[in-house]
Amino acid sequence: MAARLLLRSAFRAAKTCRAAPVPALTRGMAAGGIPTDEEQATGMERIIMKAMQEGSDPYNMMKPKEYAGSKVDPHLVPSITNKRIVGCVCEEDNTAVVWFWLHQGEAQRCPSCGSHYQLVAHELPH
Numbered sequence: 001m002a003a004r005l006l007l008r009s010a011f012r013a014a015k016t017c018r019a020a021p022v023p024a025l026t027r028g029m030a031a032g033g034i035p036t037d038e039e040q041a042t043g044m045e046r047i048i049m050k051a052m053q054e055g056s057d058p059y060n061m062m063k064p065k066e067y068a069g070s071k072v073d074p075h076l077v078p079s080i081t082n083k084r085i086v087g088c089v090c091e092e093d094n095t096a097v098v099w100f101w102l103h104q105g106e107a108q109r110c111p112s113c114g115s116h117y118q119l120v121a122h123e124l125p126h
């Protein structure tokens with residue numbers, strides 16, 4: 001009964017008063033635009049962004065670049081030791097990987113396809 005009375009009075013109130021237009025929600029950033037990632041990054045994220053902008057590689061990710069794989073422009077393989085095992089997918093649709101040891105020094109060829117790989121010294125992040 002009480003619920004019915006409340007519902008009825010609410011319905012009457014809704015009928016009599018018109019809804020005022022609700023102003024659009026505004027945030028503090030709306031006036032100046034949306035901040036970029038660089039502007040709002042803090043802590044470790046900010047340190048990493050700055051390091052990446054300066055060209056250093058804070059996590060030793062060494063994002064792969066396009067190498068020709070030729071003797072002049074070999075695929076660079078980072079290693080913390082003087083050798084590393086490398087898997088070469090010789091052709092794009094190959095299902096088998098050719099594994100071989102890559103040693104420090106001059107560029108070596110993949111025994112199957114002939115692409116050149118060269119070991120480069122790399123340090124672990126601190």
Ligand SMILES: [Zn+2]
Nearest residue numbers: 088090110113
């Ligand atoms: Zn290969």
